[in-house]
Amino acid sequence: MVRYTISEIAKLCGTSPATVSRVLNNPGLVAEPLRDRIRKKMEEVGYKPNPFASRLSSQSRWGLALFVFDILNPFFALIVRKIGHLAMEQRIPLTVCDTENNEEKERIYLDYLLDNKIAGIIFAEGISIPTIERAQQQTETVLIDRHYREGLISEVTSDNYMGGRQATEYLLQLNHRNIGFIGGPSNWSSAEERLRGYRETLEENEIPFRKEMVFPGDLRFESGVRALEYFLTLPEWPSAIFSANDQMAFGVLSKANSLNISIPEDLSLIGFDDIPVYNLYTTILTAVRQDIDALCTTAFEIMLSKLNGESAGFEDGSEESRTVIPTTLKIGETCSKYTGSPARRVQRNG
Amino acid sequence: MVRYTISEIAKLCGTSPATVSRVLNNPGLVAEPLRDRIRKKMEEVGYKPNPFASRLSSQSRWGLALFVFDILNPFFALIVRKIGHLAMEQRIPLTVCDTENNEEKERIYLDYLLDNKIAGIIFAEGISIPTIERAQQQTETVLIDRHYREGLISEVTSDNYMGGRQATEYLLQLNHRNIGFIGGPSNWSSAEERLRGYRETLEENEIPFRKEMVFPGDLRFESGVRALEYFLTLPEWPSAIFSANDQMAFGVLSKANSLNISIPEDLSLIGFDDIPVYNLYTTILTAVRQDIDALCTTAFEIMLSKLNGESAGFEDGSEESRTVIPTTLKIGETCSKYTGSPARRVQRNG
DNA sequence: TTCCGATCTGAAATCGATTTCAACTCTCAG
DNA sequence: CTGAGAGTTGAAATCGATTTCAGATCGGAA
Numbered sequence: 001m002v003r004y005t006i007s008e009i010a011k012l013c014g015t016s017p018a019t020v021s022r023v024l025n026n027p028g029l030v031a032e033p034l035r036d037r038i039r040k041k042m043e044e045v046g047y048k049p050n051p052f053a054s055r056l057s058s059q060s061r062w063g064l065a066l067f068v069f070d071i072l073n074p075f076f077a078l079i080v081r082k083i084g085h086l087a088m089e090q091r092i093p094l095t096v097c098d099t100e101n102n103e104e105k106e107r108i109y110l111d112y113l114l115d116n117k118i119a120g121i122i123f124a125e126g127i128s129i130p131t132i133e134r135a136q137q138q139t140e141t142v143l144i145d146r147h148y149r150e151g152l153i154s155e156v157t158s159d160n161y162m163g164g165r166q167a168t169e170y171l172l173q174l175n176h177r178n179i180g181f182i183g184g185p186s187n188w189s190s191a192e193e194r195l196r197g198y199r200e201t202l203e204e205n206e207i208p209f210r211k212e213m214v215f216p217g218d219l220r221f222e223s224g225v226r227a228l229e230y231f232l233t234l235p236e237w238p239s240a241i242f243s244a245n246d247q248m249a250f251g252v253l254s255k256a257n258s259l260n261i262s263i264p265e266d267l268s269l270i271g272f273d274d275i276p277v278y279n280l281y282t283t284i285l286t287a288v289r290q291d292i293d294a295l296c297t298t299a300f301e302i303m304l305s306k307l308n309g310e311s312a313g314f315e316d317g318s319e320e321s322r323t324v325i326p327t328t329l330k331i332g333e334t335c336s337k338y339t340g341s342p343a344r345r346v347q348r349n350g
Numbered sequence: 351m352v353r354y355t356i357s358e359i360a361k362l363c364g365t366s367p368a369t370v371s372r373v374l375n376n377p378g379l380v381a382e383p384l385r386d387r388i389r390k391k392m393e394e395v396g397y398k399p400n401p402f403a404s405r406l407s408s409q410s411r412w413g414l415a416l417f418v419f420d421i422l423n424p425f426f427a428l429i430v431r432k433i434g435h436l437a438m439e440q441r442i443p444l445t446v447c448d449t450e451n452n453e454e455k456e457r458i459y460l461d462y463l464l465d466n467k468i469a470g471i472i473f474a475e476g477i478s479i480p481t482i483e484r485a486q487q488q489t490e491t492v493l494i495d496r497h498y499r500e501g502l503i504s505e506v507t508s509d510n511y512m513g514g515r516q517a518t519e520y521l522l523q524l525n526h527r528n529i530g531f532i533g534g535p536s537n538w539s540s541a542e543e544r545l546r547g548y549r550e551t552l553e554e555n556e557i558p559f560r561k562e563m564v565f566p567g568d569l570r571f572e573s574g575v576r577a578l579e580y581f582l583t584l585p586e587w588p589s590a591i592f593s594a595n596d597q598m599a600f601g602v603l604s605k606a607n608s609l610n611i612s613i614p615e616d617l618s619l620i621g622f623d624d625i626p627v628y629n630l631y632t633t634i635l636t637a638v639r640q641d642i643d644a645l646c647t648t649a650f651e652i653m654l655s656k657l658n659g660e661s662a663g664f665e666d667g668s669e670e671s672r673t674v675i676p677t678t679l680k681i682g683e684t685c686s687k688y689t690g691s692p693a694r695r696v697q698r699n700g
Numbered sequence: 701t702t703c704c705g706a707t708c709t710g711a712a713a714t715c716g717a718t719t720t721c722a723a724c725t726c727t728c729a730g
Numbered sequence: 731c732t733g734a735g736a737g738t739t740g741a742a743a744t745c746g747a748t749t750t751c752a753g754a755t756c757g758g759a760a
Binding site: 365366367368369372379380381384403405406407408409 | 737738739740741742744745746747
Binding site for chain 3: 355356357367368370371372374375399400401402403404405406407408409
């Protein structure tokens with residue numbers, strides 16, 4: 001397992017290291033016969049360039065990082081998988097940072113990556129503003145499903161506003177008028193947009209938006225459980241619930257199940273994400289589908305073009321782009337027409 | 351954001367680069383006053399060593415990698431999270447490789463990592479033998495929950511055999527005599543051990559082991575679904591099922607649910623792993639618990655000591671260790687005493 | 701024939717650290 | 731007083747690539 005160096009290859013071919021290096025990085029500069037000879041020799045002895053030497057001399061940076069909020073959440077796990085494969089195809093090392101929404105962890109990861117001259121970072125989480133600004137100054141950044149500030153950082157998001165509308169319109173079509181909404185943490189802009197879609201659709205249909213119909217969740221399963229508990233304390237129960245992500249919707253489903261509230265007969269439920277994994281569980285959730293593959297692919301392409309210096313310059317600040325991926329509504333088994341009958345009396349736990 | 355070099359620091363302190371380097375790597379060699387002065391200056395200007403330069407000159411390798419079978423499976427997601435944090439604490443970059451049990455992907459990842467002089471690889475999956483041998487020759491390796499060959503590669507596994515026994519003994523105590531087993535892919539040795547525990551426990555209790563009571567799964571949810579379908583084709587249905595992992599057990603649960611087979615009244619079910627996530631779903635699964643934290647921590651420590659060259663030498667081949675972490679049985683809600691009544695007739699789908 | 705430019709190649713500097721080796725200063729035993 | 735040895739420090743080589751710059755070769759236009 002001896003590794004050859006570029007000068008050894010050069011010696012073997014009776015040429016100079018410079019030429020061998022050119023074959024590697026700029027083959028056009030080397031005449032064909034020599035180039036072929038060098039290539040053959042490299043192949044023959046299994047030459048691999050020393051990655052540290054080349055990065056040192058070419059002054060290049062290193063690898064990509066992906067920040068995710070919670071790797072146990074399949075939405076993020078799918079992102080990790082997809083970005084991981086894309087990076088692999090390009091032979092770019094990818095460091096996955098599972099921050100668990102912890103600012104301290106975020107900071108430590110980021111410091112570390114910047115010290116190590118990371119070439120770029122993709123954020124798929126509600127990262128804090130200071131972190132994001134620091135990253136943005138020192139390396140290339142792209143946000144997935146997160147809005148920062150117009151024109152400052154490239155973002156790829158689903159059309160959360162339209163998604164919010166799609167869900168709400170669908171529920172209205174089913175005659176629901178009393179629709180609960182489960183939101184996300186305050187630093188998660190996507191949920192805000194979904195809420196806006198929900199709210200504006202209601203108002204356009206002359207249904208007053210009521211604050212108490214919004215429960216602030218945290219994206220996790222347990223939030224959904226607590227949300228349903230909360231909604232049941234209201235004098236007037238919602239006949240449908242729109243959750244800002246699937247995990248919380250499944251929390252609702254589970255809690256409803258244990259309270260003997262049947263879905264969709266007693267309560268309609270609609271999620272957001274449409275994670276394939278969840279559909280394996282008995283009930284197929286109706287949900288707004290995000291096109292995770294498209295989100296990832298687009299974000300990754302933007303990152304690549306940044307790495308290749310294709311973001312020409314920053315003269316007009318318009319180098320940072322914002323891409324919006326459309327959402328679609330996937331009809332499952334958790335919504336039904338509201339018949340106007342009052343919600344069935346149910347027993348409460350605890 | 352200018353980065354200082356070691357010679358600039360040296361100049362600022364009126365000393366030589368060699369001394370500055372020593373402060374970094376071998377502080378004992380530098381007299382205290384000078385050392386402090388240099389440290390203060392580095393602090394002051396925010397000096398960070400160039401990682402490529404130091405690796406090039408010290409001839410060191412780079413980072414760790416973690417291979418997992420399927421990142422969507424929470425068992426592996428938990429491993430990714432834990433190892434990720436451990437690596438972060440040590441400031442070691444970690445590349446996560448989600449192989450999806452695809453040999454081609456395995457190979458590509460591995461080639462790539464070896465070319466990049468990865469310092470070590472932790473495998474948490476049923477990686478193929480050729481891959482593992484190649485890795486082992488060129489870098490440090492540790493296996494999690496996977497057996498290779500005694501004394502050749504360090505391994506950390508749960509006590510799968512005892513886990514298999516624990517589950518089976520528990521079911522026997524509950525009077526079950528007809529116990530189905532859902533296994534794993536053939537290259538996954540842990541499942542073999544669990545099966546051995548199951549089989550030997552049965553035989554010690556003079557219950558004949560029957561081949562048709564073993565269904566070969568693939569660790570995924572769908573396998574559990576198919577397993578239950580299979581068991582229902584048998585002339586004599588099992589009264590209990592022991593699944594080699596939780597995901598397949600949940601497949602059984604889900605399928606049972608849709609077939610109106612109630613668990614645990616009609617069928618007892620026991621899983622393996624005890625992933626916290628799953629317990630959020632309505633039914634709390636009875637399962638053999640693996641101590642994932644201990645698995646990861648131990649594996650990581652072994653890796654660190656290898657990286658620090660503490661595996662003195664290979665003279666007697668005994669440098670590679672095998673650590674076994676005990677399992678415990680967690681009683682949930684999916685097992686009940688077998689009353690001897692014949693399994694209720696159920697309607698079949700499809 | 702001469703000269704220019706295009707094409708190709710090699711010598712040498714460079715990237716930013718680490719490490720060897722030698723030199724220098726002190727202390728202290730003989 | 732001398733010399734050995736410990737403790738400190740700096741000069742310079744080295745790691746393995748990239749890149750600049752200049753020189754060599756060749757074809758074709760004047």
